[in-house]
Amino acid sequence: QVQFVESGGGLVQPGGSLRLSCVTSGIIFKFYEMAWYRQAPGKQRELVASITMDGKTMYADFVKGRFTISRDNAKSTIYLQMNSLEPEDTAVYYCHAAFGNDRAYWGQGTQVTVSS
Numbered sequence: 001q002v003q004f005v006e007s008g009g010g011l012v013q014p015g016g017s018l019r020l021s022c023v024t025s026g027i028i029f030k031f032y033e034m035a036w037y038r039q040a041p042g043k044q045r046e047l048v049a050s051i052t053m054d055g056k057t058m059y060a061d062f063v064k065g066r067f068t069i070s071r072d073n074a075k076s077t078i079y080l081q082m083n084s085l086e087p088e089d090t091a092v093y094y095c096h097a098a099f100g101n102d103r104a105y106w107g108q109g110t111q112v113t114v115s116s
Helices: none
Strands: 003-007 011-014 017-027 032-040 045-051 057-059 067-072 078-082 091-099 103-106 111-115
Touching: 003 091, 017 032, 017 091, 017 111, 032 067, 032 078, 045 067, 045 078, 057 067
Parallel strands: 011 111
Antiparallel strands: 003 017, 017 078, 032 045, 032 091, 045 057, 067 078, 091 103, 091 111
């Protein structure tokens, strides 16, 4: 059974930091491209950052220089280090796994709220 457990979200003041984690099970993690998406109220879900099997990363323009995605294949886990958070970063953040065009899975999401 495929299961993703996300954690690390919460309430933080503008300029603060959070680190999201997504622990996966039920997939051969090292073969999957992993990503973080987010969805703010009333908006479409959007890609935040992705990381390939061999560690190549890609970031949306709105998080470049502030967020860092990483993976630990031994722990079947990905992370999203978020620094210099802004109110516009408020959203539900979702972990995503893709195996080519054949399979894709979503986590349940973790809420991030940036507010003073």
